[in-house]
Amino acid sequence: MIRYIADLVLLAGAVFTLLGALGILRMPDVYNRIQAGTKASTLGAIGVLIGIGLLQPQWWAKLVCIAGFILFTSPVSSSTIARALYRSGVRPWQAAPGVADDRTGRG
Amino acid sequence: MEQHRADPRPTLGHYLFTMAVLFLLWVLLAGTLRQDELIAGGVTAVLVTLIAGPRLAILGGVRLSPLAPVHLLRYLWVFFAALVRANLDVARRVLSPSLPIRPGVVEVQTRLRSSLGRMLLANSITLTPGTLTIDVLGDRLLVHWIDCSPGTDLAAATAAISESFERHIRGFLK
Numbered sequence: 659m660i661r662y663i664a665d666l667v668l669l670a671g672a673v674f675t676l677l678g679a680l681g682i683l684r685m686p687d688v689y690n691r692i693q694a695g696t697k698a699s700t701l702g703a704i705g706v707l708i709g710i711g712l713l714q715p716q717w718w719a720k721l722v723c724i725a726g727f728i729l730f731t732s733p734v735s736s737s738t739i740a741r742a743l744y745r746s747g748v749r750p751w752q753a754a755p756g757v758a759d760d761r762t763g764r765g
Numbered sequence: 766m767e768q769h770r771a772d773p774r775p776t777l778g779h780y781l782f783t784m785a786v787l788f789l790l791w792v793l794l795a796g797t798l799r800q801d802e803l804i805a806g807g808v809t810a811v812l813v814t815l816i817a818g819p820r821l822a823i824l825g826g827v828r829l830s831p832l833a834p835v836h837l838l839r840y841l842w843v844f845f846a847a848l849v850r851a852n853l854d855v856a857r858r859v860l861s862p863s864l865p866i867r868p869g870v871v872e873v874q875t876r877l878r879s880s881l882g883r884m885l886l887a888n889s890i891t892l893t894p895g896t897l898t899i900d901v902l903g904d905r906l907l908v909h910w911i912d913c914s915p916g917t918d919l920a921a922a923t924a925a926i927s928e929s930f931e932r933h934i935r936g937f938l939k
Binding site for chain 1: 790792793794796848849851852855856858859860864866868869870884887888889891892895896897898899900907909911
């Protein structure tokens with residue numbers, strides 16, 4: 659029984675990671691790609707870790723540590739990349755150019 | 766930006782807290798409760814805390830109160846729920862043929878004063894549905910929002926994006 663739950667959780671993690679990859683392909687600009695990639699890879703990785711934890715219960719302590727580090731560092735790296743892009747002048751893609759573009763500039 | 770930060774000075778409690786966290790991390794990584802491992806972990810935790818002491822300013826933001834763990838657990842629950850919703854949201858947008866996004870950049874305001882608190886808030890915003898923190902400018906966070914209705918102002922963006930997290934984070938960080 660626990661084997662099936664573990665398989666299901668592993669599969670869910672893999673599916674979220676796949677959807678994140680699809681998001682990176684489909685999104686129109688770098689900020690939206692970061693959005694899709696960060697969220698999906700974080701939950702995908704945690705899903706895989708939970709799945710492993712169900713299969714190998716004696717590893718739970720190390721898996722919790724890994725999950726914690728991923729949760730803490732993955733958004734930091736995404737924000738850092740986004741900030742570097744923003745400061746070097748890459749402006750977000752707008753659905754309708756010319757409309758409501760007063761928010762693209764800083765401030 | 767340095768002058769905007771107001772990290773409270775770490776107290777003795779913060780040093781003890783750091784030691785406890787380091788020791789817990791050691792035990793988790795060692796994966797055993799054997800006596801020699803515990804002693805080695807304890808000595809390491811004390812040494813690291815003493816050596817890193819002068820650079821522990823960031824830990825001054827931790828609120829050491831009896832209720833803090835409760836707030837931390839509540840925050841974790843809210844955060845995980847938001848993370849799952851974020852992924853379903855990404856899945857929905859990515860899989861729909863029309864790619865329904867309406868991105869924009871907004872500012873949100875935070876009442877958190879410590880670096881640690883602002884960092885955790887920025888992290889939380891990045892991992893929740895449709896938002897990505899780009900920059901922290903004093904008490905303002907610059908956020909890329911995937912579904913931003915035109916004319917969203919500071920107050921509306923703050924209410925929509927950061928307020929629920931901030932309420933919980935304020936329970937255990939300054």
